[in-house]
Amino acid sequence: MAGPIVLLTDFGERDGYVGTMKGVILRINPSVTIVDLSHTIPPQDVTDGAFVLGTSYRYFPAGSIFVAVVDPGVGSERRAIALSAGAYTFVGPDNGLFTLVLADFAVPTPDGGGLASLMGTPVTGVVLEKSEYFLPTVSATFHGRDVFAPVAAHHSLGVPLAAFGPPLTEVVSLPSQRPRWENGALSGQVIHVDRFGNAITNITRAELARLTLPVVEVVGLQIVGLQHQYAGASGLLALIGSSDRLEIALNGGNAAVEFGLAVGTPVVVEEARLVDEARLPSREGSGMIDEESRSG
Amino acid sequence: MAGPIVLLTDFGERDGYVGTMKGVILRINPSVTIVDLSHTIPPQDVTDGAFVLGTSYRYFPAGSIFVAVVDPGVGSERRAIALSAGAYTFVGPDNGLFTLVLADFAVPTPDGGGLASLMGTPVTGVVLEKSEYFLPTVSATFHGRDVFAPVAAHHSLGVPLAAFGPPLTEVVSLPSQRPRWENGALSGQVIHVDRFGNAITNITRAELARLTLPVVEVVGLQIVGLQHQYAGASGLLALIGSSDRLEIALNGGNAAVEFGLAVGTPVVVEEARLVDEARLPSREGSGMIDEESRSG
Amino acid sequence: MAGPIVLLTDFGERDGYVGTMKGVILRINPSVTIVDLSHTIPPQDVTDGAFVLGTSYRYFPAGSIFVAVVDPGVGSERRAIALSAGAYTFVGPDNGLFTLVLADFAVPTPDGGGLASLMGTPVTGVVLEKSEYFLPTVSATFHGRDVFAPVAAHHSLGVPLAAFGPPLTEVVSLPSQRPRWENGALSGQVIHVDRFGNAITNITRAELARLTLPVVEVVGLQIVGLQHQYAGASGLLALIGSSDRLEIALNGGNAAVEFGLAVGTPVVVEEARLVDEARLPSREGSGMIDEESRSG
Numbered sequence: 031m032a033g034p035i036v037l038l039t040d041f042g043e044r045d046g047y048v049g050t051m052k053g054v055i056l057r058i059n060p061s062v063t064i065v066d067l068s069h070t071i072p073p074q075d076v077t078d079g080a081f082v083l084g085t086s087y088r089y090f091p092a093g094s095i096f097v098a099v100v101d102p103g104v105g106s107e108r109r110a111i112a113l114s115a116g117a118y119t120f121v122g123p124d125n126g127l128f129t130l131v132l133a134d135f136a137v138p139t140p141d142g143g144g145l146a147s148l149m150g151t152p153v154t155g156v157v158l159e160k161s162e163y164f165l166p167t168v169s170a171t172f173h174g175r176d177v178f179a180p181v182a183a184h185h186s187l188g189v190p191l192a193a194f195g196p197p198l199t200e201v202v203s204l205p206s207q208r209p210r211w212e213n214g215a216l217s218g219q220v221i222h223v224d225r226f227g228n229a230i231t232n233i234t235r236a237e238l239a240r241l242t243l244p245v246v247e248v249v250g251l252q253i254v255g256l257q258h259q260y261a262g263a264s265g266l267l268a269l270i271g272s273s274d275r276l277e278i279a280l281n282g283g284n285a286a287v288e289f290g291l292a293v294g295t296p297v298v299v300e301e302a303r304l305v306d307e308a309r310l311p312s313r314e315g316s317g318m319i320d321e322e323s324r325s326g
Numbered sequence: 327m328a329g330p331i332v333l334l335t336d337f338g339e340r341d342g343y344v345g346t347m348k349g350v351i352l353r354i355n356p357s358v359t360i361v362d363l364s365h366t367i368p369p370q371d372v373t374d375g376a377f378v379l380g381t382s383y384r385y386f387p388a389g390s391i392f393v394a395v396v397d398p399g400v401g402s403e404r405r406a407i408a409l410s411a412g413a414y415t416f417v418g419p420d421n422g423l424f425t426l427v428l429a430d431f432a433v434p435t436p437d438g439g440g441l442a443s444l445m446g447t448p449v450t451g452v453v454l455e456k457s458e459y460f461l462p463t464v465s466a467t468f469h470g471r472d473v474f475a476p477v478a479a480h481h482s483l484g485v486p487l488a489a490f491g492p493p494l495t496e497v498v499s500l501p502s503q504r505p506r507w508e509n510g511a512l513s514g515q516v517i518h519v520d521r522f523g524n525a526i527t528n529i530t531r532a533e534l535a536r537l538t539l540p541v542v543e544v545v546g547l548q549i550v551g552l553q554h555q556y557a558g559a560s561g562l563l564a565l566i567g568s569s570d571r572l573e574i575a576l577n578g579g580n581a582a583v584e585f586g587l588a589v590g591t592p593v594v595v596e597e598a599r600l601v602d603e604a605r606l607p608s609r610e611g612s613g614m615i616d617e618e619s620r621s622g
Numbered sequence: 623m624a625g626p627i628v629l630l631t632d633f634g635e636r637d638g639y640v641g642t643m644k645g646v647i648l649r650i651n652p653s654v655t656i657v658d659l660s661h662t663i664p665p666q667d668v669t670d671g672a673f674v675l676g677t678s679y680r681y682f683p684a685g686s687i688f689v690a691v692v693d694p695g696v697g698s699e700r701r702a703i704a705l706s707a708g709a710y711t712f713v714g715p716d717n718g719l720f721t722l723v724l725a726d727f728a729v730p731t732p733d734g735g736g737l738a739s740l741m742g743t744p745v746t747g748v749v750l751e752k753s754e755y756f757l758p759t760v761s762a763t764f765h766g767r768d769v770f771a772p773v774a775a776h777h778s779l780g781v782p783l784a785a786f787g788p789p790l791t792e793v794v795s796l797p798s799q800r801p802r803w804e805n806g807a808l809s810g811q812v813i814h815v816d817r818f819g820n821a822i823t824n825i826t827r828a829e830l831a832r833l834t835l836p837v838v839e840v841v842g843l844q845i846v847g848l849q850h851q852y853a854g855a856s857g858l859l860a861l862i863g864s865s866d867r868l869e870i871a872l873n874g875g876n877a878a879v880e881f882g883l884a885v886g887t888p889v890v891v892e893e894a895r896l897v898d899e900a901r902l903p904s905r906e907g908s909g910m911i912d913e914e915s916r917s918g
Contacts, residue, residue, distance in 0.1 A: 259401025
């Protein structure tokens with residue numbers, strides 16, 4: 031049984047654009063399962079689309095076909111592509127939407143963004159050029175409906191990627207979002223704010239593992255130690271969230287709104303070595319904000 | 327054929343959390359039907375989640391498995407549970423989300439909330455403890471993905487509830503939302519405001535049946551008689567809505583916004599016995615606001 | 623294999639109303655595919671519902687059954703109907719929701735709205751009167767759940783339209799939205815604003831084909847020539863959008879918010895014959911706003 035077709039867009043659901051894509055898919059493959067991943071990526075925010083796709087795809091069944099359409103360049107020279115990575119297929123514009131996925135498959139990401147080579151990686155891809163797999167009329171403004179949905183539907187019926195166009199050797203990549211070690215401190219930033227106001231950073235569990243007792247500095251406050259969960263803490267707290275990234279949250283409240291956190295807000299983490307350890311809570315600590323050690 | 331898995335959460339759809347739960351379910355049971363009930367329950371509003379679930383579940387097919395995740399206590403000591411009630415299964419945190427459902431199955435609800443006993447009721451349940459039915463890694467912040475979705479998917483494949491953990495004899499219950507009779511008047515409140523601005527109360531059709539011509543007092547106004555439908559009325563009107571509860575509405579407008587109705591707004595209903603009956607409209611009346619008989 | 627049941631409403635998704643309709647459908651036909659077209663039509667905005675349905679339905683598979691519920695008259699004398707048009711079935715209130723669909727099937731639309739006759743057209747229909755196909759109890763306020771969803775589900779199982787009630791010979795039609803030619807200029811208006819702030823007009827590709835180099839006047843500005851796509855242009859631009867209608871947009875921005883465009887905003891298009899053609903860009907032009915030729 032083929033996997034589902036999974037849709038991620040910035041289309042909202044109000045205008046019927048996503049429903050129309052589903053109609054196109056079902057006209058080609060009436061029995062495929064279609065799943066919505068998100069349709070409220072902020073308009074034209076390729077970086078956020080890449081984050082949501084990159085943190086979610088691995089939970090889907092082998093054989094899943096992801097159609098991702100956050101596409102400010104629709105109708106221009108930007109290419110339409112399909113990628114095969116592990117057990118998954120990804121279909122969409124060549125504008126960096128797949129950057130986080132590709133990093134998982136060892137595709138090297140240029141620090142400042144640009145072209146990433148697929149040579150020597152397990153990822154293969156094609157440029158979507160064979161118009162017999164598109165709708166008969168292709169508009170200049172809605173390739174989700176006219177190109178990406180029909181290609182995904184044909185692929186779900188067994189048409190191999192190679193049939194859709196010539197091989198792809200490099201893809202557009204967004205700038206790297208890796209945090210930097212500077213003077214013994216890990217310097218990162220908020221990269222996504224979720225519905226609850228939790229601010230998710232680009233600092234991962236693996237990087238935090240190098241610290242015994244992390245102190246998180248954000249918006250001029252210091253949070254000492256990591257919590258295990260939201261419940262039970264008071265004030266701004268830090269924990270490792272469900273995407274294995276450092277997350278700043280507020281139990282029972284909206285951290286982003288109440289503390290002014292947004293995408294791009296700097297977050298610095300360092301070892302609590304300069305602080306009197308006797309005063310400190312255990313690693314799964316209180317999440318208290320230590321006024322005395324406030325920086326500056 | 328097994329029933330669908332029905333999802334209710336406060337996750338929104340923007341961050342991909344719901345889509346990820348669907349991926350987890352389809353990886354375990356690729357052919358199950360998944361239905362969204364609501365994902366925009368106000369963040370952490372267990373009471374509202376209980377209302378939406380409680381007014382909707384009975385319209386679903388026998389065999390439906392409801393996964394309800396409004397879960398401020400995720401990762402803490404609160405239990406994860408599954409309940410069997412009539413033809414349905416309910417999976418989620420033990421925090422009162424199932425209170426309205428359980429009341430339909432004769433589980434006595436403590437007036438001020440607390441623990442409700444399942445002994446002597448037709449409801450059975452288990453505590454979800456068998457981690458072989460969870461994802462291999464269970465985060466502290468996303469049990470919808472790591473615990474509830476996989477348990478529901480395994481149950482949809484035929485794994486009986488008893489396999490998931492030890493029996494449950496009592497569950498957390500929200501405070502009762504029953505209205506009170508006081509001095510011959512029925513005293514209730516608004517418990518939900520819908521997209522149209524209709525304010526739904528905790529006063530049911532059965533309770534209203536005791537009155538010949540009800541007069542509804544809300545925000546200092548009196549509404550005499552009940553309308554049959556929205557259309558045709560002018561001004562604030564009262565009717566029995568689609569959940570068999572007294573509802574305050576405004577034909578062609580948003581009653582909640584224009585009259586300041588919100589969850590918790592007091593609503594009192596009494597017999598129109600003190601008013602000159604000759605002046606009154608029939609039971610399916612005008613819905614007029616009678617200024618002269620305004621209380622106070 | 624029967625086509626999917628496609629839902630369009632103004633219910634939002636928050637209150638569980640749409641999920642409940644899906645439960646009702648699956649209880650009658652557990653294996654039918656259900657697709658959401660839109661549920662955030664502005665409350666009671668029949669005109670907008672008609673637009674979204676009319677621009678989307680043709681992309682769905684033959685056999686699709688559309689259930690459209692934007693229904694301010696629910697519970698009143700307005701009729702419940704089902705229509706057969708080409709390969710599709712449409713179920714909903716008789717209030718004009720199907721106006722754009724019917725125009726595609728040569729049903730003449732009265733200019734000012736009113737009753738449109740189906741006689742001599744390929745469209746047939748019935749009035750939904752046979753209550754054995756409704757839920758056992760029909761509320762006065764939620765026919766989506768109690769009438770339209772169960773009728774669609776029974777139809778998807780093979781019950782012919784004729785079984786649901788007597789034939790229909792005329793239906794309610796919204797006023798025509800055709801633009802007018804006046805003094806050599808095509809006079810239309812904005813009829814829909816999408817999530818991106820693109821303002822879609824009632825002026826179609828076919829009508830624009832009569833102009834060599836169109837100049838679009840909107841909110842006191844003139845846009846000379848049509849763009850091919852959003853990308854690459856600066857300032858307010860005009861193009862033919864994915865519904866084959868003239869659309870006013872802003873590359874990388876929200877045209878509606880930044881330029882005050884809304885449903886009803888007048889849009890006039892005329893030939894650029896009065897302007898020195900040597901100064902003008904090619905037809906796929908710059909989209910520049912020509913300050914000197916600003917009207918008034």
